[in-house]
Each structure stands twice: as structure tokens, then as C-alpha cells.
Amino acid sequence: MDMTVKDGTPGASTCATEKPSARNFVFPHIFSILVGLIAVAAIATHIIPAGEYQRIATDDGRSRIDPDTFRFIDSAPAGILDFLTAVPRGVVSASAVVIFVLVTGGMFMVLRSTGIIGIAVDRLGRRFANNSLLMIAVLMAIFAFIASIIGTSELSLVYIPVILPLLIALGYDSVTAAAVALCATAAGFTAGVLNPFTTGLGQEIAEVDRYSGALVRLLVLAALVGSATWFVLRYARKVRRDPSLGLLANDDKEAAKRNEYRDVLIADPPHMTVRHKLAAAATAIGFAVMIFGVVRLGWFMVEMAGVFIGIGIVVGLIAGLTPTAISEAFERGFREVLLGALIAGVARGVAVILEDGQIMDTIVYGIGNAVSGMPVALAALGMFVSQLLFNFVIPSGSGQALVTMPIMAPLSDVLDVTRQTAVLAFQFGDGLGNILFPTSGYFMAALAIAGVPWQKWVRFYLPLFAAWCGIAVVFLLVTQAIGWNG
Template sequence: MENKNNQSKKKFAFPHIYVILLIFVAVMSIASYFIPAGEYERVEGPMGRMMINPDVFTFIESTPIGIMEFLTAIPQGMVSASSVVFFTFMIGGAFMVLKDTGIIHFGVDRLTRTFISRKVLIIPVLLITFSIITAFIGTPELALVYVPILIPLMIKLGYDKMMAAGVALISTTGGFLAALTNPGTVGLSHQIAELPIYSGAGYRFLLLLAIIASGVVFLIRYAKKLEKNPHLVKQSLKETASQHIYEEKRYEITTRQKVAGLVVIFMFVGMIYGVLTHQWDFIKLAGYFLAMGVIVGIVAGMSGNQISESFNKGFRDVLLGAMIIGVARGVAVVMEESQIIDTIIYGLSHVVSSLPSSITVLGMLATQGLFNFFVPSGSGQALITMPIMIPLADIVGTTRQTAILAFQVGDGLSNIIFPTSGYFMATIAAAGISYGKWAKFIFPLLIVWFLIGCAFLLVAHAITWGPF
């Protein structure tokens, strides 16, 4: 009987994420033989970026994906996503330096002692802090930054790695979904729609409150479940024991380490300033984290060889996450090579335009969420879909501000579940969580967020929510 049960479990084992992504690449390659190729005219948009002209779409000669194009899709995806891949490597390297200096252990120890008697309070504190940062600067990729710190913290508080990943991803995704001043989505969309930049922040702030409040309730319920069932945490302790992150001792640091800790805080604030005011891209952020690791290591008293070895260890730790980002980009490469990506958005826009005006905003939400599977980039999606959705909003009688909110909600919701979302997959990989377990864990919250988003969109449509 036991052997049969084991065979049954193996039979229904969730496939590796590489297998899932390779299937998606193969499916899109086959689809290129059935979906006609087409293209929109490209014109210069805000800040010199190319965007589509929604009035000029033409079908062109099909260029279906052949065997060689299929085989090279993933390597090309790695090249295309190289900036994000190297950003991931630099985060891993920099945080291994921080770990080896003892700063992370000290910080985790202090947070643990602060919250040990009321540990559930750590959840709203972290969710609110991280979500506000993302709501302003629009970098959900910071989840990759938070996870290396959160895993030891959550385990020492008696929780597990799923809680760590949940805090990192729910906070950053929630802040991105209801962003207040995200330059890459809100700011760019407002420029395309010719609305005052970052207008309507008050209504989006109410959405942010609802999203984060639901996330806090969701994680507190999970925390209570872990507290009632301590055996659920044992597997996380077993899996992470080799990393020496669960140690019952008091950490003290030297004066040099304290100064290095202050440097970390100062440089983190500097990163937020750079993203918010200078729109730093992933290459600049990668260089910044490289500098952070080197500077903090030197200040803390590490030698050049020690810093180099710490970076090497960090690179190894995030290798799977970095590879996933490149493999996931292979799906977009196939669509671009076969020139079916414009055809898909052309078809989706016609479906949305055929809906009754009262629920068009919900069609926009669904369209943006679906399209994010193919183009998991907020700014890239804005340049492709907003030129279509803005005039569509004018035709059906909803406001441009509401159309932009539909884009935000659809994009944000799918970022935390679609395997083609590179930073999300890299984050759960860094936490050592399989995609199947994560999907099962987060799905109830996604339903709640979807309903909240629909409610806010319907109200926005009903009140003809305008620029301010």
C-alpha cells in the first residue's frame, strides 16, 4: 500500500519550472503556424521610446518558428534579459558580502528579539514598509533583495520560507499593482494618455490600502496556521540547516561593522533616490549593488579575496533564479521572431471593444493580465497596449484614468503568478520554493485581489474618475 501511495505521489509531481517554460516556448512556436503575423506602425513616444500607432495595423507574411529558431529562443532570451540576469547576480553577490560581514545576522537577531513576544506584528510592519517603497519607485524586483534577509528572520521567529517569500512578493506586488508614482507604468501611461503626471494618486492610495490590508490578513492567517502546526516548519528548518541561518546565540558586531551597517542604509536610500529621480535601469542598479558589496565589505574589514569569494558564493546561490529569467524571456523571443505579438493585442482589443460599456473596464483588466504573460514588462506593456486602450476608453465612455488603473491591476495581479515573470520566478527560486507550491499558496489571495480590483474599477467607471 505504501509503495502505491509513493508511486501515486510521483505520478502527480509538479514539473520543474524549466519544463513548464520549455513547454510554453514550444506551444508559442507551434502557435506561430496558426496565428497570422501582423504589425502596428511604430512612432516615437514619450522620452523617445517607440510605441505603436493604434490606427495603422497590417497583416504581413507569416514567419513561423523553425527548429533552429526554437532551439535558439532560450539563448536569445538570456541575451535579451541580460540586464535583469546580471542584476540578479549582483544582488546575490552583494547580499552574500553583507551576510559574511555579519551585518545580516546582527540585524535579524535584533529584529527577532524586538518582535519575539509579538512576532505576528512583523507582518504588517514589513508589508507596509516594502509596499510603500515599491508604490513610489515601482521596482517589484526588490523582492529579490528582501528574500535573503527575510528567510533567516522568519525561521528564527518560528515561521518558514513560504512566509519569507510571501512577505517579499505580496508587499512588492501590492505596491506595484496600486503604484502611486511608478515612473515605468503610471508615469509613462499618463504621458501617453496626456494626463497630468501621477494624477489620481488619492484613489490609487485607497486601492493600495485595500490591497495591503488583505495581504496582511492573508499572511497573519498563515502565521496562525504555522503556530498551531509547528511540524509544518520543520521541513524549512531541515532544508536551510546547511546554510547556518538558524542559530541560537546572541550576535554582537564591532564598530567597523556598525559603520558598514550605516553605509548599507545610506546606500539603500541612495538607490531609492536614483530609481525615483533618475529612472535607473537594471544595468545601473546592477552596478550599484556591485559597488554596495565592495564598499560595505571594505568598510567592514574584509580583504579583496574575501569579498571576491563572497560574490562567488552569492552568484551560485542565485544561479537558478537568474537562469529562469532568461528561459522565461524565450517565450517573448518566439513571439517577436514570428511577429505574432501585435496580432494578439490586435485581437484582444477587438474583443474588449465588443463588450458592453459598463464592463469594458473589466475586459481591459483581463486583457492586460493576459498580455502580461507575453510581455512581462510594465513599461513595455504600457508602450504596446496603452496607445490602444486609451482611445478605446474614449470610445466606450470610460475615463483614461480608469483605463490606466485597469492596466495597473491586470499587470500587477499576473506578476505574482505567471511563470514568465522573471523576477517573481527568481524570487521563489531564491527562497527554494517550487512553482506548484507557490501557486497553491497564493491563489486564494489572488482571487481576493482580483475582486478588489474589479470593485475599484467599476466604482471608477461609475463616478467617471478623472485626472485628479
């Protein structure tokens, strides 16, 4: 069986696969949506006054806001040229994400060419052929645990190409594959039991003992993962029973994938040669090195991309591919995920406009004032909503922590909310929107690799998003009521 990411081009154009009628609204192309958001941001720079906080250098080389230093400054509204260059500047600003997506596509195309992914998926599928729902639940638990410990939800970009052909072969669809990876990693990242990018950094800025309150966060993890697993299994069971009920039932690309993978578990199992075994071992070692680098050495997308290039080259040579064949496989992989990589860059253009127009700090200042005017009983909820809205323009956990927590931490003292609860509100606000807002680069890239249009994903995810918001409200009300502080 061949592993492929060729259907990972975002189907941002459902127009190509779904025939519109006079009664049906045709959802805009994702590029149209993002450019529209850039235009809104540009207009906002003419309406919202510019302002800034002073930054304080931290011991680890980062910088954070001094919450007592906000001042209004001369406006710098975006002009026509700023608007027109927002997309290329966004691509440059998000270059690490763009490169990571391209390299991921290239590496998996090399692995596909060696045949080892096809063999691995075939064996896993045969083992769980009669209990595939259990396999989905186990995979989600594993993915969530990893994200909660190392805080790298971007690993969903690695998971999706591996599980996509397997789940389709077992009778599910691309939405199921995307959901297994994205919902699980989002749940783990949000709970953040030991997440260094949200929990660790947020607690450090709030001057709370790092990784304290782990018991409550474990309960959050259980609630988020449990609800997500039930939700995904419910959809998966429905699609397997009747594929016409799936969100991609009328998608031509999805139909092509079903035809490609439908009989893969019926045919004779592929033979695994000595070269295949050595290549598989080299792949496992490569991924172990990457995980070690992420956890212990602070590696991120650039370093991960470098490791992926190394994996592609080494594994390809071991499996018997020529340098030319490896290069051509990388090239095909680059082409297949190019649109998804560009979406990540275009989405970054929104933040570029807000930053250049110097209204980002003004927005933070306004959010802080709005929360400070809320009743004490609802203060933690106000923090959560504020963080969720701010996640739209800064979908980076560490970036959002550095911008908002210096404001929310002292504000929590004024509102009689414990700083531990303020950090939890930040975690909920940052995490739940990461797989909803189109400004989230890794999320849009993951949908691209899975071949799931964003608008279809929104229809799938909104009920779970609402349930997760309900869970967040309950935890925040309870922790505020009991004065939770570790």
C-alpha cells in the same frame, strides 16, 4: 548567525525533496514548463497571422504604437532553429535581470561573510520576538509604500535575503518570507499611487494628467495591502503554530534552514565591533545611493547591480575581508542563485518567439477587437482581463503600457469608459499577474532566492489572487459607473 541564500536555488525540483507515489502527481520542473510554453509560442506563430503596428517615437526616447496603423504582413513562423535558440536568446534579452540576480546573490554573500546581517537580524528578531506578527505587518506596509511610490517591485529581491533568516528564526517558513516581500511589493506596484512605470506612463499615453486620481489609487492601495497582510498573517500564524501545515513542511532544504536558524535567538547576542558598525553604515549609505538613483536618476537593474558590486567591495574591505575573501564570497553567491537567474532568462524566451514570429501586435489587435465587442457595462472588466492575459507575455509594466495603452486609450472612448478607468484596468492587469506567471523574471528570481518552488507558491497565492481580482472588479465597476476621470 549566518545569512545565506544557498537555499535560494529554486526548488524547481520538488521531485528531489518530495517522494512521489502512484497517487500523487509530480509537478514538472520549472524548466520543463517554460520550454513547453516556448513550444506553444512557436506553434502559435504557424497559426496566428503576422501583423504589425507602426511605432511613434516619444520625447523620452521610447516608442509607442499608433493604434490606427495595424496591418497584416508576411508570416515569419518559428522554425526548429528558432525554437532551439529561444532559450539562449531569451537569456541574452533578459541579461539585465540575470546579472542583477547574480550580483544580488554575490553581494549578500559578502555581507553574510562580514557578519553584519547576522547581527542586524538578531537584534531585530529579539526586539520583535514577542510580537513578530506586528513586525510582518509593518514590513509589508513599508514595502508596499515604497513600491507604490518608486515602482520598483524588483526590490523584493533585496528584501527576501534580509528577512528570510529572521522569519525562520521566529518560527515561520520560506513561503512567509517570500510572501511578505512579493505580496507587499505587488500590491504597492499595482496601486501605483506615484508609480512612474505604470501610472505615470499609462496616463501620459492616455493623455490624462499625470498622477491624477491619487485618492482612488490610495483606496486601491489600502484594499490590496490590507487583504494581503491579513492573508499572509493568517498563513504565518498557522505555520508558527504547526510547522507541518506549511507548504514546505516536507522539503529537505527547508528543514536544513530551520535547523540552521532555529536557535539563533536563544544564544548570546553577537558582539558588534567598530568594524561592524562602520560596515553597517557603509551598507546603509550604499542602499540610500541606490534608492536615490532609482527615484531621481532613473536607474534600473544594471545601475543597481553596479551599486551592489560597490557595496560588496567597500563593505567587505571595511569589515576586514581580504580581496580574495571578497571574491570568493561573490563566487559562492553567484553559484547559489545561478539557477534562479537562468530561470529569468529562459522565461524571456516566450516573448522572444512571439516577437520574432511577428504575432505580438496581432495578439494586441485581437484583444482590442474582443474588448470592443463587449457590452458597455462590462467594458472595463474586459480591459482588465485583456491586460492580465497580455501580462503573461509582457511582464514589464512600462513595456506593456507602451504596447497596449495606445490601443486601450482610444478604445475606451468608443466604449464610453473614461481613460482614467482604462489606466486603472491596465494597472490591475499588469500588477496582479506579476507574482503568478512564470514568465515574470524578477518574480521567479525572488522565489529562487527564497527557495520556494513555483508550484508551491501558486498554491499559496491563488486564493489571494482571486481576492485581488475581486477587488479589481469592484473598483472598475464603481469607477466606470461614476464616470471617474480624475
